[in-house]
Amino acid sequence: MNRSVWPEVLPLAIAMSGVLVALTVAGPQWQPQTSGVASRLRGVSAISNLVAWASGANGTVLRTLNGGRTWDVLHVPDAEQLDFRDIDAMSERDAYVLSIGPGEASRIYKTTDAGAHWTLQLKNTDPGVFLDAMAFWTPARGIAFSDSVDRQFVIFSTADGGGTWSRIPSSTLPEALPSEGAYAASGTNVAMFGAEDVWIGTSAARVLRSSNGGKTWSVHPTPLATGSSAGIFSIAFRDARHGIIVGGDYRKEQESIDNVATTADGGVTWTLVRQRGLSGFRSAVAPVPNTARTWIAVGPVGADRSDDDGRTWTALQSDGFDTVSFGRRSQVGWATGARGRIARLDW
């Protein structure tokens, strides 16, 4: 998922590096769209203002090529029982989908022909492994995160487009806390930036971090609430330093206690937002491309925006959504959720 702005054009870059032009605070415009499905869609991945993919329960995978005017249902063979909680699209043709669940239910499929064919790339056999989410630096390089097993984090990585997924050696990973894993609620537990940076938000409200493409890792505590139904639900970075984690307790959707924190040092230290925070449990957070410090957080009962890198938040008029994604360098995004709900956001 794209989370950054790369200024190629000199005048643009100058404008951005100097005094920032006042940003319009008008957005976003929400436009409900018709997905044609009734499954809960907890995965969405936008490519541009025209192309986006979505995924969810009952083996559902959707794609639009026209900005969401129509969504095509794509068929993944023998996947009707699977819950695709994460989808990462690389282009209008290439996408990875991840299904969650114990044992063999945890899988990764990939298509390179717009969904005409799917390759089962990773089929878990370890009963303790439970895939939660994945992310990619490039179409070839990515990682997938599972709940821990026996106090060991389980992370798979690929460098060849998923041709092989290898488990990262435990010796390079910190020890996990008992039952530490991630909430597979939005496919956004793994954040990436640039070519080497990755962060994973866990159910124990800790952040696993690597800045060398997953060769070495460190783990950092955060002030988010934890519990059997609380922790970090989503993590995102707008550059290599500025990131936000959101969460709360998914059983108390309206409550907002210790559910958002920010970092300005690449995820080493996290600052809890105590005043003017999120207005409820939030399952996904994302920076808005082409803005300086604007973010959106969505959850099953509402959404919030921040224009100061997460220090303060304002509730948005919004339906409930599970997850959100913006196109690369595009201020068009999509949010998806229960009962096949999809809305387009034009910021």
Add this chain to the structure above:
Amino acid sequence: MDSAPVRLILASSVAALTLAGPTFAADGHAPALETIRINDNRGEAGSLQGTTLTVRLETREGEWHPDSDRDPGINVLAFAVEGGPLQIPGPLIRVIEGTEVQAFVRNRLEKEPLIVHGMYTRPAATAPEPVVIEPGQVREIRFRAGAPGTYYYWGATSHATLPLRAARDTQLYGGFLVEPRGGAAQSERVFLIGVWATVSDTLVPSDVNRMVMNGKSWPHTERLSYQLGDAVHLRIINVGGAVHPMHLHGFYFKVDSRGDERADAIFPASSSPRLVNTERLAPGRTFSLTWTPTRAGNWLFHCHDMSHIAPALPIDGSKPAEHQHVTNHALEMMAGPVVGISVVGKDASASASNDTKRRNLRLIAKVDTGGDSKEPAYGFALDEAGKTTPAAPPYLPSPPIILKRGEPVSISVVNELPEATAIHWHGIELDSYYDGVAGFSGTTARPSPAIAPGQSFEARFTPPRSGTFIYHTHVDEMRQQQAGLNGALIVVDDPATYDPTHDIVLLVSVPRKEVETDKVYINGSTTPAALELKVGERYRLRFINIHIFRPSMRMRLLNGDTLLTWRGIAKDGMDLPLDQSVVGPSEIQMGNGETYDFEFSPTAPGDMRLDVTNAVGDLLTRMPIRVLR
């Protein structure tokens, strides 16, 4: 052998100027002039009082030695701190943002005005009028430094633009750096790339020229030395009239900023990194880079326009020495904007050990048909397990070498040519000894050898990433590369599934015959066969510019006169991070030594084409493309 022709391509073609010829110090008649010193940009000019930096500069004429100090000098104008020695580059002005600069510039020339550019607040949308200083006069120029960045100032004795100054004025330049307030001071080096050349009334530059980095031409440029793991920060400023695609051997570097005289775009350390091994630097432009060497040995950082690093004619206009046996390629056969970097320290990654199981290839440099001693025709055949491709001439284009990512390889380069050669694996991250700069790669104690006729050299490496790279000769580059000693080096995850009908190499190089050099080769032909594509299928287009002197070619996919769209996926063999991999118009300008990969999928049947043009759009070569349903 004749000295290779030097093609100095001026980047712009604005109005003709009064172009004075050079005056040489060696003519014995002119009064002796002071010797101009080389400024390594480690010192800074001026005195700071409060928030005001006062700088006193003056311009005089002196004798400059761009080659060794003992080689003939040339009389040019240069800047000095008032009362101090003349310097090339001129004194470095370095301030913190917000500093008020108070510059007193004195023109000590007898007859000519001095016109000073670049002394104004950054950024500037347009450059303010330059300051004209009459002979013998001094002018005070005051300005606030403005935004942080890498800038420069320069002078001329006419209203010429930067690239079109008279030869005598071309060394009037200096760096102007504005540091961020409170920014951490980092150890860095600043290099200004200058060009000295006489230019005829028709704007044709003379073959007698010098391209210099901080006032010297290789091998007399400063040698840099770093420890393994050091963070190397360089700022490169192009104050001459030529385009320089700056190539680092053996590593990627991160581009930290790009700018010009008026403005600089500094990419925050936290931004998505732009990792390249070649950065095209147009006249008047700047960039800065960070590089952390992780393998010891000698490495080159140089302009990849081969005409810029060919040995130039003697500066005093004398005849060049007859071609002689070369004992050290790097020192004797290269010149110009080249810096040698020595990395020392214990190297933990000894990747080329003897006991590793390797895929074995033989790359045989062969004499091709159709050449002669003046315009030789050379090429390569690739041999693996007794199967040789191509089995017989012609050896044009050279066979692509397809390697597997992560698989150790041994490539034995066999020289069947009548002259020495050596092969550089351009873009591959490998041990210095195998990098292919004969007489320089490796260590001073054990440099990489040139491969004599009839001899061979085994290069060992393990390509760490899939991507588009190049192999090419690094000996007598103008002659041998034009003869045909270049090819595509493609690293993929699985060579067994490599499909050249969908994974298309487009290698652009110079034709072998001088008479054809108003065209270019695409894969060894000036009239390439039509490419057949199918609607809806997707293709990876791997563009390689390994031309010896065209640093500004544009490649365009066109339907009629309309550009199509493609997605950028890699630069110099490095996959782009997803945020940089975006769809855009099907056009790319490429410097020599750059590679770009795009993904393209035709949407409708019909005739298309790939046009390769020069910078201003003149067609060099066209490849027809037929899109079938």
